[in-house]
Amino acid sequence: MNEPNNKGRDHFSSRFAVIAAVAGSAIGLGNIWRFPYVAGENGGGAFLIIYLLFVLAIGIPVMTSEFIIGRAGQKNPYGSFRKLAPGKPWYLIGLMGVAAAFMILAFYTTVSGWTLEYFYQTLTGSLAGKSDSELTMMFDDFLMGSFRPVIWFIVFMGFTAFIILSGVKKGIERYTKMLMPVLFLLLIALCIRSVTLDGAGEGLSFLFSPDFSKITPKVILEALGQAFFSLSIGMGTLITYGSYISKSEDLGFSALSVGIADTLVAVIAGVAIFPAVFALGGSPASGTGLVFIVLPGVFQKMPFGEIFQLLFFLLLSVAALTSTISVLEVIVAYLVEELSMTRKKATIAATLMVSVLGIVTVLSMGSLRSFLIFGKNIFGLLEFLTSNVMLPLGGLFIVIFIGWFFSPQLTKAELTNEGRLKAGYFPVYMFIVRFVAPLAIAMVFLYSLGIIRF
Numbered sequence: 001m002n003e004p005n006n007k008g009r010d011h012f013s014s015r016f017a018v019i020a021a022v023a024g025s026a027i028g029l030g031n032i033w034r035f036p037y038v039a040g041e042n043g044g045g046a047f048l049i050i051y052l053l054f055v056l057a058i059g060i061p062v063m064t065s066e067f068i069i070g071r072a073g074q075k076n077p078y079g080s081f082r083k084l085a086p087g088k089p090w091y092l093i094g095l096m097g098v099a100a101a102f103m104i105l106a107f108y109t110t111v112s113g114w115t116l117e118y119f120y121q122t123l124t125g126s127l128a129g130k131s132d133s134e135l136t137m138m139f140d141d142f143l144m145g146s147f148r149p150v151i152w153f154i155v156f157m158g159f160t161a162f163i164i165l166s167g168v169k170k171g172i173e174r175y176t177k178m179l180m181p182v183l184f185l186l187l188i189a190l191c192i193r194s195v196t197l198d199g200a201g202e203g204l205s206f207l208f209s210p211d212f213s214k215i216t217p218k219v220i221l222e223a224l225g226q227a228f229f230s231l232s233i234g235m236g237t238l239i240t241y242g243s244y245i246s247k248s249e250d251l252g253f254s255a256l257s258v259g260i261a262d263t264l265v266a267v268i269a270g271v272a273i274f275p276a277v278f279a280l281g282g283s284p285a286s287g288t289g290l291v292f293i294v295l296p297g298v299f300q301k302m303p304f305g306e307i308f309q310l311l312f313f314l315l316l317s318v319a320a321l322t323s324t325i326s327v328l329e330v331i332v333a334y335l336v337e338e339l340s341m342t343r344k345k346a347t348i349a350a351t352l353m354v355s356v357l358g359i360v361t362v363l364s365m366g367s368l369r370s371f372l373i374f375g376k377n378i379f380g381l382l383e384f385l386t387s388n389v390m391l392p393l394g395g396l397f398i399v400i401f402i403g404w405f406f407s408p409q410l411t412k413a414e415l416t417n418e419g420r421l422k423a424g425y426f427p428v429y430m431f432i433v434r435f436v437a438p439l440a441i442a443m444v445f446l447y448s449l450g451i452i453r454f
């Protein structure tokens with residue numbers, strides 16, 4: 001183990017810094033780009049209820065568990081497991097997390113690049129006055145053209161690498177503290193605009209009135225995958241951030257606050273998007289293109305729509321950036337601590353490696369579109385494998401580790417800061433990580449694979 005690297009370990013400097021960084025990771029394209037279309041495709045309100053249940057019963061406990069592992073281990077996910085369970089294969093979960101980080105960055109930064117393109121297009125006014133079919137064609141042409149999406153991908157990776165290069169305090173903390181409040185303000189402004197449109201009610205009732213006939217095994221797996229993806233859990237991102245949380249912070253409180261903030265933002269994004277889509281005649285289930293095709297069409301029809309559109313794509317880029325940095329940090333922390341690289345070398349190496357996979361992913365939406373594996377292009381495959389398979393699987397092992405392997409005394413010591421906090425929820429938390437969360441995750445898996453039936 002590389003103890004020397006541990007000595008100068010950077011830590012977040014305040015409670016606000018912890019929450020800004022972790023919420024920065026959790027709140028992102030998952031909330032604003034993915035949640036609305038996944039909810040739209042999976043029955044709206046009914047999806048929302050299952051989603052909320054998963055966040056509460058599984059998501060927040062998994063997040064807390066990751067914080068415990070990271071803060072007790074003081075290392076990247078691989079190193080933390082090695083330290084807490086020497087000689088046991090638990091470190092494989094950490095390695096799966098590093099692999100998932102590569103895969104997520106590849107498709108996530110692809111979409112982040114699209115947000116820059118749309119920000120730019122809004123600035124130059126080229127989306128103005130376009131009909132819905134023209135907007136669809138523009139989006140398709142943009143993806144097929146391949147060159148621009150690749151450039152935007154590289155630009156976005158560059159921003160991400162720049163922040164990570166500056167370190168935990170001067171990079172991650174500084175930027176998330178600045179950007180997260182901006183994001184909240186922008187989102188609230190959009191939300192107010194959307195619900196005050198004539199005919200917004202239909203969108204609200206789509207989002208909030210549940211139709212339970214829409215619930216299928218696929219919908220349940222999607223809700224679980226979305227909860228994991230949206231909360232950034234199951235792959236060690238929050239083990240890594242947990243290792244930067246100082247010993248005086250309250251882990252349970254931090255997880256609860258971020259869980260609530262993340263869910264609120266997803267719901268607010270839904271409230272900002274669905275009423276506008278319904279009021280101005282779009283379809284709620286428009287897949288990955290929802291915010292890139294339907295929304296510009298919607299913005300056209302609003303007074304001052306251009307300004308709101310500009311704000312929206314700015315918001316999306318900012319939200320994405322505070323998430324991509326958290327994913328890149330997983331790989332960089334691993335390279336620095338396990339392969340003794342300097343931060344600079346590690347950041348450059350990680351960025352280059354991600355970019356290779358990323359460029360292939362960008363092209364899989366364009367010129368390599370017809371190259372399919374299991375009926376999905378590379379982009380779709382990475383998205384499915386990470387959110388619906390690797391993250392829930394990682395989460396399953398993380399709760400089993402804390403529930404059944406790690407010492408309950410040490411868990412309690414982490415949650416109470418060595419007895420200084422009360423953490424009255426401890427028995428409930430233990431019950432969840434031992435029984436509720438593992439059973440629920442395992443059942444969703446088996447159910448969605450058709451192995452068990454009710």
Ligand code: PFF
Binds near residue numbers: 027029030104237
């Ligand atoms: N939680 C982020 C979002 O909702 O956009 C995406 C994400 C970030 C997933 C970090 C996983 C991760 F480790």
